[in-house]
Amino acid sequence: MKNLPTTCPSCSGKLAVKRLYCENCKTEVEGLYPLPVLASLSQEDQEFILEFIKASGSLKEMAAILKVSYPTVRNRLDDVIVKLKQDKKTK
């Protein structure tokens, strides 16, 4: 699966969505849509957040799923929160 580019390869600025395409009826929609906040995270972080939601936000359950300790999961979550806060600040 291709990674969704979120920053401009030329100036490193934030990318936005300009065109959307329907795979069913081939309709194309043009406009200017900001990328979702979570899209700015790495694939790995996005998977982590997804697992976290599936685990009902339980750090203990996450630790058991990932076979790591509780503080490791909590630190990882803290790192993601910091990234999201930094992303919000740059916006």
Add this chain to the structure above:
Amino acid sequence: MELNNNRKLTTTLFNPFVYIAGAQALGLGLGAILLAGLIGSLSNTHFDGVLDTHTGLHVPLWVFLAEGLADWLCLSLVLLIFGKIISNTAFRTIDLLGTQALARWPSLFISLIPLLPAFQRFSHDLVAQLTNPGGTIAYNTPDASIFFAGVTIMLLLLCWEVALMYKSYSVSCNVKGGKAIGTFIAGLLLAEILSKIALYWLLKLA
């Protein structure tokens, strides 16, 4: 997921707290501390300070066991306070207590080294020389070699233990960088002093 892959030997040896913390680490760590105290009692090896190991007087077994527990508690409590001050996250006390206990597991190996007969013979000779500076003692070269090799290994094990203590603090309190290293060193020194005071009172009880 990447987080669980590449479980390298180095991580297991130098940062096992990525995989184990909390009550599980506390149980294993306390077991290791008590076992090290028990083995230490066989050769009168005292863990008389957060970073100290010395051969000394014969005292009741409970003193050997209590020394290890006092060392662990002193450092854990100091780091707990520092962690609460500098960490931006709400960490669990049990994680710090547990991982600090487990960080002391190399002391198990440290306690085994003085059991070597050659180590004990040379220690005895050294003490005799120190208590009687005028006297001459014929040192046994193989014993001396084993003694110095043992001391070197003990120092390396101590370095490993300190590295584990730092990782325990870093992972449990989610602190990194210069601030974490600085507070850890300060904590270690403060805990060393506290442990000496605690052990002084402990020996008074004995």
